[in-house]
Amino acid sequence: MLTVDRETDAGLVVSGAKVVGTGAALTQHIFIGSYGVIPKGAKEFSAYFIVPTDSPGLKIISRPSYEFASATVSSPFDQPLSSRLDENDGILVFDEVLIPWENVFCYDVDKANNFFYGSGFFYRAMFHACVRFAVKMDFLTGLLAKCLETTGTSEFRGVQSRLGEVLAYRNMFWALVDSMAENPTKWPDGTVTPNGDTALAFRVLSSSIFPKVREIFLRDLGSALIYNNSHALDWSNPEVRPYLDKYVRGLGVEAIDRVKLMKLAWDAVGTEFGARWELYEMNYAGNHEQIRFEALHAQQASGKFDDYKQLVDQCLSEYDENGWKVPDLINPKDTTVIGAGIPDTGATAPVEAAR
Secondary structure (H helix, E strand, O other), rough: OOEEEEOOOEEEEEEEEEEOOHHHHHHEEEEEEEOOOOOOOOHHHHHHHHHHHOOEEEEEEOOOHHHHHHHHHOOOOOOOOOHHHHOOOEEEEEEEEEEEEHHEEEEEEEHHHHHHHOOHHHHHHHHHHHHHHHHHHHHHHHHHHHHHHHHHHOOOOOOOOHHHHHHHHHHHHHHHHHHHHOOOOOOOOOOOOOOOOHHHHHHHHHHHHHHHHHHHHHHHHHHHHHOOOOOHHHHHOOOOOHHHHHHEEEEEEEEEHHHHHHHHHHHHHHHHHHHHHHHHHHHOOOOOOOOOOOOEEEEEEEHHHHHHHHHHHHHHHEEEEOOOOOOOHEEOOOOOOOOOOOOOOOOOOOOHHHO
């Protein structure tokens, strides 16, 4: 928990801790703010600010680096993602850190409680996040397709159906990007911001779909992700190399190329980096229940939720136990109401005649 210790002429003095600082160890400045409702009178929790990472009193306690581990015990051939794309996470510890006033965006409970949405931060952040996620889906779709071709299973009906599912997810997220950009939400000052409803939908869908995509990789590639040889150096071993060339080749693919591809897939879904990638996407947008509450509450606040129920009420009002009540569904030749059944003439008619 991070709080303001005191105010000075130079700025705010803050102490406490914040998590998770993704990429904090690699950056020059960090944006700090509270997510959630701050109680009235708790001004010490209301500061939003930016802080240089070399500020006196600021410490970053990072988890072990996947990139460092892959560089020391492995190679880019074995872990091509871990070795260059690790966003090292850390706990930020503030020990009476001075935040100059020019770096303070907000220090007020009411403004802090409205900052996330009222500043437009949320909409722009989710637009960025959705583009990032959609590009990731491009990569994963292509990676899965190449892996299935290499294992020789790409023509199986079930496998194709699941690849089609991943492709549909990919298309959906790019459609969300288009919606945010081309159907923006109007802002009070006459400007626009990325579509808020779509942004809220992205938060829910991305956290649910990424685990499904990862599971498809694990199920349809199966043991192909397991029996990869131990190290890139194996390919330089004259005793081992002939066996690798003979026994781990793919469908029309040399053994070294097959292993290179499968190690890329394993780094995406199976290593510490890959597992963290899934966990990150599941929690990126916030608590899994909170993001769903906010999607509901935003629609309730805008009145759109009532519109959906009104549509049902309209449907219910158009008929009763006697048939349709609206003019466009009543037969103009007589007063027979379409769908109200066949009038009782006292005669018994064959089924086909009734039809």
